[in-house]
Amino acid sequence: MTQDAAPRKGRPRRGRAAAIQTVAVEAVTWTLDRPPTINDVARLAHVSKKTVSRVINQSPFVNEETRTIINAIIEQIGYMPSPQARGLAFQRSFLLGLVYDNPNAQFIVNIQEGVLAACRLAGFELVVHPCDQKSPHFLNDAKQFVQRQNLDGVIVVPPASENPQLVEVLRDLGCRYVRLSAVSLDEAANMVVYNDRQGAAEVAEHLAGLGHRDIGFIAGPSRHRSAHERRESFVGALRNHGITLRPEMVEEGAYTFESGEVCATRLLTREPRPTAIFASNDEMAAGVYKTAQRLGISIPRDLTIVGFDDSPIATRLWPSLTTVRLPAKDLGRLAAEKLIIRISSDEEEGHTATGVVSRMVVRESSVPPRG
Amino acid sequence: MTQDAAPRKGRPRRGRAAAIQTVAVEAVTWTLDRPPTINDVARLAHVSKKTVSRVINQSPFVNEETRTIINAIIEQIGYMPSPQARGLAFQRSFLLGLVYDNPNAQFIVNIQEGVLAACRLAGFELVVHPCDQKSPHFLNDAKQFVQRQNLDGVIVVPPASENPQLVEVLRDLGCRYVRLSAVSLDEAANMVVYNDRQGAAEVAEHLAGLGHRDIGFIAGPSRHRSAHERRESFVGALRNHGITLRPEMVEEGAYTFESGEVCATRLLTREPRPTAIFASNDEMAAGVYKTAQRLGISIPRDLTIVGFDDSPIATRLWPSLTTVRLPAKDLGRLAAEKLIIRISSDEEEGHTATGVVSRMVVRESSVPPRG
DNA sequence: TCAATAAATGACACCGGTTTCCTAATGGGG
DNA sequence: CCCCATTAGGAAACCGGTGTCATTTATTGA
Numbered sequence: 001m002t003q004d005a006a007p008r009k010g011r012p013r014r015g016r017a018a019a020i021q022t023v024a025v026e027a028v029t030w031t032l033d034r035p036p037t038i039n040d041v042a043r044l045a046h047v048s049k050k051t052v053s054r055v056i057n058q059s060p061f062v063n064e065e066t067r068t069i070i071n072a073i074i075e076q077i078g079y080m081p082s083p084q085a086r087g088l089a090f091q092r093s094f095l096l097g098l099v100y101d102n103p104n105a106q107f108i109v110n111i112q113e114g115v116l117a118a119c120r121l122a123g124f125e126l127v128v129h130p131c132d133q134k135s136p137h138f139l140n141d142a143k144q145f146v147q148r149q150n151l152d153g154v155i156v157v158p159p160a161s162e163n164p165q166l167v168e169v170l171r172d173l174g175c176r177y178v179r180l181s182a183v184s185l186d187e188a189a190n191m192v193v194y195n196d197r198q199g200a201a202e203v204a205e206h207l208a209g210l211g212h213r214d215i216g217f218i219a220g221p222s223r224h225r226s227a228h229e230r231r232e233s234f235v236g237a238l239r240n241h242g243i244t245l246r247p248e249m250v251e252e253g254a255y256t257f258e259s260g261e262v263c264a265t266r267l268l269t270r271e272p273r274p275t276a277i278f279a280s281n282d283e284m285a286a287g288v289y290k291t292a293q294r295l296g297i298s299i300p301r302d303l304t305i306v307g308f309d310d311s312p313i314a315t316r317l318w319p320s321l322t323t324v325r326l327p328a329k330d331l332g333r334l335a336a337e338k339l340i341i342r343i344s345s346d347e348e349e350g351h352t353a354t355g356v357v358s359r360m361v362v363r364e365s366s367v368p369p370r371g
Numbered sequence: 372m373t374q375d376a377a378p379r380k381g382r383p384r385r386g387r388a389a390a391i392q393t394v395a396v397e398a399v400t401w402t403l404d405r406p407p408t409i410n411d412v413a414r415l416a417h418v419s420k421k422t423v424s425r426v427i428n429q430s431p432f433v434n435e436e437t438r439t440i441i442n443a444i445i446e447q448i449g450y451m452p453s454p455q456a457r458g459l460a461f462q463r464s465f466l467l468g469l470v471y472d473n474p475n476a477q478f479i480v481n482i483q484e485g486v487l488a489a490c491r492l493a494g495f496e497l498v499v500h501p502c503d504q505k506s507p508h509f510l511n512d513a514k515q516f517v518q519r520q521n522l523d524g525v526i527v528v529p530p531a532s533e534n535p536q537l538v539e540v541l542r543d544l545g546c547r548y549v550r551l552s553a554v555s556l557d558e559a560a561n562m563v564v565y566n567d568r569q570g571a572a573e574v575a576e577h578l579a580g581l582g583h584r585d586i587g588f589i590a591g592p593s594r595h596r597s598a599h600e601r602r603e604s605f606v607g608a609l610r611n612h613g614i615t616l617r618p619e620m621v622e623e624g625a626y627t628f629e630s631g632e633v634c635a636t637r638l639l640t641r642e643p644r645p646t647a648i649f650a651s652n653d654e655m656a657a658g659v660y661k662t663a664q665r666l667g668i669s670i671p672r673d674l675t676i677v678g679f680d681d682s683p684i685a686t687r688l689w690p691s692l693t694t695v696r697l698p699a700k701d702l703g704r705l706a707a708e709k710l711i712i713r714i715s716s717d718e719e720e721g722h723t724a725t726g727v728v729s730r731m732v733v734r735e736s737s738v739p740p741r742g
Numbered sequence: 743t744c745a746a747t748a749a750a751t752g753a754c755a756c757c758g759g760t761t762t763c764c765t766a767a768t769g770g771g772g
Numbered sequence: 773c774c775c776c777a778t779t780a781g782g783a784a785a786c787c788g789g790t791g792t793c794a795t796t797t798a799t800t801g802a
Contacts, residue, residue, distance in 0.1 A: 035518065037758055048782045053760065063780060080518050084464060085758030087455045088787050095498075105480035105683075116501060125520055127466075127496050130487055147406070147451050149496055257687060286687045293689040312476075313687055316628060316657045318664040408788055419752045424790065434750060456788030459757050 036079040044077070045070050056081055093150040096339065098128045099142060099166075100157040104255065104283065106311045107328050111157055111180070114332025122340045127151065133160055139169050146175045153177060153339040155332075159224045178339045180331055182226035188353045192335045196226050196308075197233035199324030199358030203306050204237030206322070206360060207276050210368045212304060216267040216274035217245055218260060218284050219252045227255075230280045230308060249274060253284045260287020268295055268303075275369035276304035282311045282323055289317055300367040310361055319364035326358050407450040415448070416441050427452055464521040467710060469499045470513060470537075471528040475626065475654065477682045478699050482528055482551070485703025493711045498522065504531055510540050517546045524548060524710040526703075530595050547713055549706045553597035559724045563706045567597050567679075568604035570695030570729035574677050575608030577693070577731060578647050581739045583675060587638040587645035588616055589631060589655050590623045598626075601651050601679060620645060624655045631658020639666055639674075646740035647675035653682045653694055660688055671738040681732055690735035697729050 038056075042049040047070065054062050055070045062070075073079075087093045098115055100108050112128065119126050129145050131138060146154060146169075153176040160166060161179035164186075170177045179185070182196045207215055217234060220227025235245050248270060251263035260279055264287055267274055279285035285307030289299060297303050300319060307314060310325035334354050409427075413420040418441065425433050426441045433441075444450075458464045469486055471479055483499065490497050500516050502509060517525060524547040531537060532550035535557075541548045548561060555564045578586055588605060591598025606616050619641060622634035631650055635658055638645055650656035656678030660670060668674050671690055678685060681696035705725050 039758075049759080050761090050783085051781060054781085057760090061780065066780080080515070082459070082521065082758055083519055084455055084459045084521055085787090086760080088453070088459055088758080088789085089760035091760095091787075093455060105477055109476040109480055112499065113501065116499070125498050125500075125516075128483065128487070128499055129496075130484065144451070145496075148454055150453060150455055257683070290687070290689050312628070313684060316661070316684055316687070318661050410788075420789075421753085421791090422751060425751085428790090432750060437750080453788055456757090457790080459759085460788080460790030462757075462790095 036077045038079070038081065040077065041070065041073055041079050044073050087150065092152050092343075094124055095149055095151050096124050096126050096336065097146060097149065097151040097154040098126055098157070099131060099145070099154055099160055100129075101131050101133050101160045102157055104281075104309075104311075106313075107309070107326075108157065110328035111332035111335075114329035114334070115155060115336040116332075117329075118333045118336030118340060122336075122344070124152070124336075124340060131160065133163060139165055142166055143169050143173065146170065146173050151175060152343050155335045155339060156180065158182065158226060162223075162225050176339060176342055178335045178342075180335055182224075182229040184353065184355075185225075191353070192331055192338060193353070193355040194226075194326060194331055195355060195357045196229040196324075196326070199308065199326070199360055200230045200233035201237035202360035203278055203308075203324060204234050204241065204243075206362065206366065207278065207304065207306065208238065208241035208243055210276075210304065210366060212276040212369050213243060214249070214272050214274045214276075214369075215243065215245065216249045216277040217251070218263045218267070218277065218279040218288070219250060220280040220284075221252065221254045224255070227280060234278060253280065253287075255281050255283060257283045257287045257290075260284030261291050262287075264288040264291035265295075268292065268297060274303075276306070276366070278306045278308075280308055282307035282309045282314050282321060285321055285323070286313055286317060289321075300365050301370060304366045304369070306366055308358075314361075314363070317365070322361065322363045322366040324358045324360050327356050330356050407448045409450070409452065411448065412441065412444055412450050415444050458521065462521075463714075464523055465495055466520055466522050467495050467497050467707065468517060468520065468522040468525040469497055469528070470502060470516070470525055470531055471500075472502050472504050472531045473528055475652075475680075475682075477684075478680070479528065481699035482526075482703035482706075485700035485705070486526060486707040487703075488700075489704045489707035489711060493715070495523070495707075495711060502531065504534060510536055513537055514540050514544065517541065517544050522546060523714050526706045526710060527551065529553065529597065533594075533596050547710060549710045549713075551702055551706055553595075553600045555724060555726075556596075562724070563702055563709060564724070564726040565597075565697060565702055566726060566728045567600040567695075567697075570679065570697070570731055571601045571604035572608035573731035574649055574679075574695060575605050575612065575614075577733065577737065578649065578675065578677065579609065579612035579614055581647075581675065581737060583647040583740050584614060585620070585643050585645045585647075585740075586614065586616060587620045587648040588622070589634045589638070589648065589650040589659070590621060591651040591655075592623065592625045595626065598651060605649060624651065624658075626652050626654060628654045628658045628661075631655030632662050633658075635659040635662035636666075639663065639668060645674075647677070647737070649677045649679075651679055653678035653680045653685050653692060656692055656694070657684055657688060660692075671736050672741060675737045675740070677737055679729075685732075685734070688736070693734045693737040694732055695729045696732050698727050701727050 038049045038052050041052045045052065051062065051066065052070055055067050083094055096119060098112060102108055116126055127149055131141055154170060156177060156179045158181050161181050177190060179191045181191060181193055184191055184193045219231045238245055249267065251266055253259035253263045260283060264277065267277060268291060277288050279288055285305055288305050292299055292303050299305060305321065307321050307323040310323045314321040314323045338354055409420045409423050412423045418437065422433065422437065423441055426438050454465055467490060469483060473479055487497055498520055502512055525541060527537065527548060527550045529552050532552050550562045552562060552564055553567045555562055590602045609616055620638065622637055624630035624634045631654060635648065638648060639662060648659050650659055656676055659676050663670055663674050670676060676692065678692045678694040681694045685692040685694045709725055
């Protein structure tokens, strides 16, 4: 890829080419019982394997006719270069890794989908690798993963992406990586960020605008940066509207359905009962629904609920959930694109900050408070 | 792996080993600026790379002391064999593929999780590959996927797994594969099946036992084998209880939430209105919930609803959904284990049929009909 | 004491690509 | 007409492991 720089002129040649055509045609009748290699192509084309290699790698130093012949033979015998051998010679694997320890299946699937879309376009394949930050082998495990497969790059999803030790391991390994996070941490160049502040602030304005004053908030687990972002932005925006979130109106959940139920039970059995609850993600919002229904609290008449993520469950719930759309698929695509560009252009570090914003989606679960 | 068969005796040797120990210790102070290779290990151990290779591959033909030394050096310099080079020489990739075209994210994630668990234990990595059966490039795309990455094996998830052309492609490629399906199709050896009949029959008995007679059924899309299985088993079991499903009480959905809403609307606006609806999966059951709520029909008082899959949404819904548990994670694990065993033992075809059964889970959405 | 035997190890080619370096042919300028 | 620049292509080494086969050394039986 680094050699065989662009030529300045081009002078076609003849002679060998015409003869080869015949050979090639003759060769096609010949069937191989194993996958064809570059040597087979070279032999059939009466050319050295290096020339075939040049064709494969789009080197400009190949006569147009020769190239045509070789391409025809490649086409006819169905030759495909072995990524193993290529990787060995190139010192590259054409493999990207996706490291995640996120319990939210939908988020992962969406991310994965976006990543795969970008991979597909660039000829990369994706190796997925779930892990567990709480495991003592976590770091070693991640290290082995990257080293063993010789990954060209790794995409790390939160909350694993927010683990500084993991980042250090990746850097030590010299492995290019892109992190997804709710905030741009220490290194903007290696990150794709999603702006949760925007969405959370919109929710605050929405609730304030509807006239809610007794507002409950279910925060995410503190190890997630997104939890901080959503909380701070929400609280701050409420304050701008002259509303102060009382401490007892804030509960910390774990981004799970069950924790949503638990937190909602606490909030809804307090006096004064909140007229609106903002849960930091849709899963917990679903827990709030269930709790409210169990307690005979009507949604949205007696309780406005807002979630975050716009996962499929938001529309499955009844009434449908007002939430904040987090474009996970776009995030995945952006991350992969960023990584692939960096790999292909051989840059050590990217320079542009990349990110997406989250916007509120108003549905049926948010209405003005009663009375 | 095929050479270096087991020895008949063992006679320890001395002499060189003691000297090597010193060399090894001395060598450790030497730091490399690139990932260590087998050559580095060999040089430091004053041994040929072949011997190191023997140690790596657990060949019994290595002197115990030599092995110890080499292992120590490997440990100390952090050497890990390159899977690329290994794969090239072995003609193997240690990579498994997961091919899916299933829109149900949760199902895929669960399968993937099970597959990964098995992969991890056996030292394989997983390359995921979503695809689209409706695309004209579908088969070619799958072929390229397998060939390019030299996959050791592929796991195919329904409905793609039920595409005979895809199976033919895989077979032609000589690629080992395991298919997941609701029924054992033409080749039990290459399949992991889940028995949907059991669960569907249990639902029929459950509904009949509760006293329901006007029962609506939302079938899955006919291209899914599982749709047939669930339908036939349900209808048959109902008949055993003297209940005939009238044609107008059957609607065909697409396994999606939206199609569930559409089908439910049709069913619930007919006379006589069914007192129970069995949806062929939970997503569609969620659509039934939404429709019932929109129409002011109380669940479960006025309408019993049963789903299939036991996906997370079953417990998110209110009241919680009676459904059939399909152990997707186990399915994935079983498939991967089966595949890995076949790869490792170099069997062409497996011989044991593998499968899981589905069982009903009764929750709050199913009660006797009113009156 | 001398094969014969067996364990332990090494030399070398190979897997399927790539890079480096070199040669041959062509055409233009002096 | 010769030399050089330039293009097209090839030979050999290499990437990091493997298989095959030969070689070395020690033990054993005759």
